[in-house]
Amino acid sequence: MAQQAVDLPEICLADDPHAGLAMGDDDMGMVMGGDAAHVDLMDGMTAMNRDMMAGGTAADIDVAFVCSMIPHHRGAIDMARAELAHGDDPWARTLAEAIIVAQEKEIAEMLAWLAEQER
Numbered sequence: 001m002a003q004q005a006v007d008l009p010e011i012c013l014a015d016d017p018h019a020g021l022a023m024g025d026d027d028m029g030m031v032m033g034g035d036a037a038h039v040d041l042m043d044g045m046t047a048m049n050r051d052m053m054a055g056g057t058a059a060d061i062d063v064a065f066v067c068s069m070i071p072h073h074r075g076a077i078d079m080a081r082a083e084l085a086h087g088d089d090p091w092a093r094t095l096a097e098a099i100i101v102a103q104e105k106e107i108a109e110m111l112a113w114l115a116e117q118e119r
Helices: 036-055 061-086 090-117
Strands: none
Touching: 036 061, 061 090
């Protein structure tokens, strides 16, 4: 399952000493040998953790917070998509759908706020 592309605004990465460094598919402890459902779930967490750390390097603490929250929300979306792709419990699937809707709305709000900060 493909993860969302990481496209944090420049303001999120301006102070990241690791910006632009490529990471391998097995970095950050990706689950090896797990079934597809667990690999998808862990991939979402791996990307989230890497990108939260990058976003948190912004010099302004408010910007760093928001820049870290975007990948946090994207990770939740990726994890919810893994649930929808592999899970079968109706309650968990409904929760996953609600998470996707809520997190996408909040990501849009955070990106708009960051755009205002760059002006």
